[in-house]
Amino acid sequence: MAPEAFDSPDASALRREYYDEVASRYWKRPATVEEIDQGLDGDGVEQLTPPTGQFAVGRYGDKAAACGGVLMLDDERAELTRVYMRPAFRGRKGAGLLMEILESEARQLGARRMVLNTRLDLIEARTLYVRHGYAEIPAYCSGPYMEIWYGKEL
Template identity: 90%
Template sequence: MTTWTLAPEAFDSPDANALRREYYDEVASRYWKRPATPQEIDEGLAGDGVEQLTPPTGQFVVGRYGGKAAACGGILMLDAERAELTRVYLRPALRGRKGAGLLLRTLQEEARGLGARRMVLNTRLDLIEARTLYVRHGYAEIPAYCSGPYMDIWYGKEL
């Protein structure tokens, strides 16, 4: 039986970097309604603040399915008790195999370990699969806690 394993990993490991690129490619391509170019992906990842996803300011997690990198996500501590869920991604071919729920639970555990009592996130309305996942795992719509061009809806959950 093929299983999932999830663990903190450096955001710049080869597997983490590949997953981050795939994540950005998917969300940017869906937003632009055309494939993102490698240069656009490079530009989008440059200076994106991922270096903050290391303790004590955050954490980055990679999920493997059958030993192969398949999912990633991060948490960023916004203050002493609130963490932001970010860069949640599961390779499309492996969606529907319970990895997303395991990834969320692992990220929530990592946030608790850093002192968070609440998890928040922002996303876009067109990312329906992500929004469905968050609601299915207990996240509810909250007032905006930040602003930006790619933020349409905000969610939160007590940990």
């Protein structure tokens, strides 16, 4: 797991797969290429570079397996975003390593607290967050795909 440019070939492929999975689950049908392109267009990923954030890619051997980002919301809070593990690599403890590196990157950017929002139907993600010490918090933002919020002191 290491910081990597959000637009590297591996990071771009992982971001597309992430959006495809969450959109397809939400719509209860496969997302089209055009829908994925629209969802990624103007999504603010360029903010996931220091000093406003960081993006990371995790590898299993030489294969890109996971990604995630942190976005500084203010001087002390970072938001966990775009956390994704390719299905073929799930269940191998890589998600925990991804969480550790993202929290470390957030601390290096000055964050003392990590927050995130997600949907109720993303059970695997919610389970991961709780397993890593995140607890439900009041909403800190709003949007169409935000149904539950979590936070953790770093």
